[in-house]
Amino acid sequence: xxxxxxxxxxxxxxxxxxxxxxxxxxxxxxxxxxxxxxxxxxxxxxxxxxxxxxxxxxxxxxxxxxxxxxxxxxxxxxxxxxxxxxxxxxxxxxxxxxxxxxxxxxxxxxxxxxxxxxxxxxxxxxxxxxxxxxxxxxxxxxxxxxxxxxxxxxxxxxxxxxxxxxxxxxxxxxxxxxxxxxxxxxxxxxxxxxxxxxxxxxxxxxxxxxxxxxxxxxxxxxxxxxxxxxxxxxxxxxxxxxxxxxxxxxxxxxxxxxxxxxxxxxxxxxxxxxxxxxxxxxxxxxxxxxxxxxxxxxxxxxxxxxxxxxxxxxxxxx
Ligand SMILES: [Fe+2]
Ligand SMILES: [Fe+2]
Numbered sequence: 289x290x291x292x293x294x295x296x297x298x299x300x301x302x303x304x305x306x307x308x309x310x311x312x313x314x315x316x317x318x319x320x321x322x323x324x325x326x327x328x329x330x331x332x333x334x335x336x337x338x339x340x341x342x343x344x345x346x347x348x349x350x351x352x353x354x355x356x357x358x359x360x361x362x363x364x365x366x367x368x369x370x371x372x373x374x375x376x377x378x379x380x381x382x383x384x385x386x387x388x389x390x391x392x393x394x395x396x397x398x399x400x401x402x403x404x405x406x407x408x409x410x411x412x413x414x415x416x417x418x419x420x421x422x423x424x425x426x427x428x429x430x431x432x433x434x435x436x437x438x439x440x441x442x443x444x445x446x447x448x449x450x451x452x453x454x455x456x457x458x459x460x461x462x463x464x465x466x467x468x469x470x471x472x473x474x475x476x477x478x479x480x481x482x483x484x485x486x487x488x489x490x491x492x493x494x495x496x497x498x499x500x501x502x503x504x505x506x507x508x509x510x511x512x513x514x515x516x517x518x519x520x521x522x523x524x525x526x527x528x529x530x531x532x533x534x535x536x537x538x539x540x541x542x543x544x545x546x547x548x549x550x551x552x553x554x555x556x557x558x559x560x561x562x563x564x565x566x567x568x569x570x571x572x573x574x575x576x577x578x579x580x581x582x583x584x585x586x587x588x589x590x591x592x593x594x595x596x597x598x599x600x601x602x603x604x605x606x
Pocket of ligand 2: 537
């Protein structure tokens with residue numbers, strides 16, 4: 289799991305929105321997901337979707353996802369944007385612009401921002417209360433009668449995605465082109481950067497809804513329709529099973545012993561003498577430890593040893 293983040297830090301947001309907490313040590317993706325009660329197939333489908341930037345076949349990925357898990361992910365993303373990201377940018381914006389009564393432009397920019405934030409909030413509330421409610425009925429095995437299909441419902445609403453992107457574009461444009469030059473330029477540039485990053489993030493969220501989520505819900509609709517041909521509701525399996533944990537490479541007892549001696553400050557030669565092995569074998573153990581834990585420094589190994597209960601803090605040579 290930690291390799292994923294090192295390769296692409298944008299996945300930190302994916303991880304947190306799935307509810308997987310950091311501090312997962314050397315756990316594999318399957319194990320970290322399992323510990324957080326997250327469906328690993330859905331997690332990996334979203335990771336692949338984000339990383340491929342639309343190049344992967346959505347239909348193939350849709351086969352892998354649990355609609356329940358993906359919907360939960362989207363709802364968590366909504367609360368991230370509405371409850372955290374938009375208010376935090378607003379606070380920065382207020383610090384960056386002069387909101388005194390004399391500065392009409394600053395006041396108007398803040399007003400524009402608030403309107404934009406309200407538009408995002410309305411959009412996401414609609415999804416939570418209408419679109420996701422429709423999907424929930426499908427999951428319970430009911431074919432909702434008030435709409436012909438998810439695509440009909442979503443098509444009307446997802447036109448709003450382009451409206452959201454127009455509004456954020458306009459907001460950036462107004463700040464860049466018209467804000468008076470006597471402002472706190474550094475703070476304003478920093479806030480603008482945040483707006484750019486949020487816009488990208490929001491675009492990716494909307495794209496996922498329009499493609500991967502839509503394809504997964506379409507499959508669900510087909511399944512429910514086929515099952516309900518007898519007129520009864522058949523709840524749909526809410527989670528596809530997580531694939532079995534392939535097993536992360538566990539450290540052997542000897543390797544753990546080597547770690548304890550390294551963090552106590554012993555040299556390779558001293559470790560070899562203490563463990564009755566050759567210095568070469570110590571080196572091999574250390575290479576394997578570095579490969580398995582992705583930790584190369586004694587300081588890093590010290591944290592590893594404490595977190596994993598291999599050693600007490602008072603035994604460590606600081
Ligand atoms: Fe959304
Ligand atoms: Fe949306």
